[in-house]
Amino acid sequence: MRLAYDDAMARLAAHDHGVLSTVHPERGVDAVPVAYAIDGVHLGIPVDLVKPKASTRLQRERNLEADPRATLLIEQWHADDWSRLWWVRAELRHVDHAGAADTLAAALAAKYAQYRDRPFARVIVLRVVDVSGWSA
Secondary structure, three states: OEOOHHHHHHHHHHOOEEEEEEEEOOOEEEEEEEEOEEEOOEEEEEEEOOOOOOOOOOHHHHHHHHOOEEEEEEEEOOOOOHHHOEEEEEEEEEOOOHHHHHHHHHHHHHHOHHHOOOOEEEEEEEEEEEEEEEEO
16 A cells, blocks of 8 residues: 555654665665665754764765666565555755754664764755655
């Protein structure tokens, strides 16, 4: 059953992680798991200093600079009870919004214990353009 916009947004706000897909100029779709927080129409993805990385200059950021479109997919899976399955897809656009980055950094710190001290190099800000979903 197709989810209503408000229900899809509520699930997006309540969930804690998803798969972000951006467009790599040569490979095409570039999908990575991410933590995120949402505040109204803006969604923030941390470039954190918690998890080991080769660099804080992430491929997803380079992809978004070349093409600002992105999609975040979240889902709930139950192998034994398919009546509880659902997914939500958020269509996103990368935006440069310092005020939203500050608000989203605070939201990330409130949502995740690992981010309480705000160990971010920065927060990637994306505007939610559309959201859709399905539920069993």
